[in-house]
Amino acid sequence: QVQLVESGGGSVQAGGSLRLSCAASGRTFNSVLMGWFRQAPGKEREFVAAITGGLSKYYTQAMEGRFAISRDNAKNTVFLQMNSLKPGDTAVYYCAAGAPESRWYDLRAYDYWGQGTQVTVSS
Numbered sequence: 001q002v003q004l005v006e007s008g009g010g011s012v013q014a015g016g017s018l019r020l021s022c023a024a025s026g027r028t029f030n031s032v033l034m035g036w037f038r039q040a041p042g043k044e045r046e047f048v049a050a051i052t053g054g055l056s057k058y059y060t061q062a063m064e065g066r067f068a069i070s071r072d073n074a075k076n077t078v079f080l081q082m083n084s085l086k087p088g089d090t091a092v093y094y095c096a097a098g099a100p101e102s103r104w105y106d107l108r109a110y111d112y113w114g115q116g117t118q119v120t121v122s123s
Contacts, residue, residue: 022080029097038092047105051069095113098110
């Protein structure tokens, strides 16, 4: 049974940093595209970042330069380093895996999802 478990969320003041982790179990994800999405209250879930098995990285333009995605294949874990956080970054952040690499941006293409972790940024 495949599981994705996020951790690292919390409350931080604007300008602060958080590092989210997503631990995968049930299969090896070394060559699998993994991504981060977020959903703010009353809004649709949106793409944040993705990383391929070959370590190509994709970001939403608004987050590029502030957020950094990485992975540790030995630990079957993907990370999202978030810096210079803004109140607008407040959302539940979800880890996802299994989309074709050509559809890194499309939440409908991901096969597996975590339960989400809350990030709250106060001004």
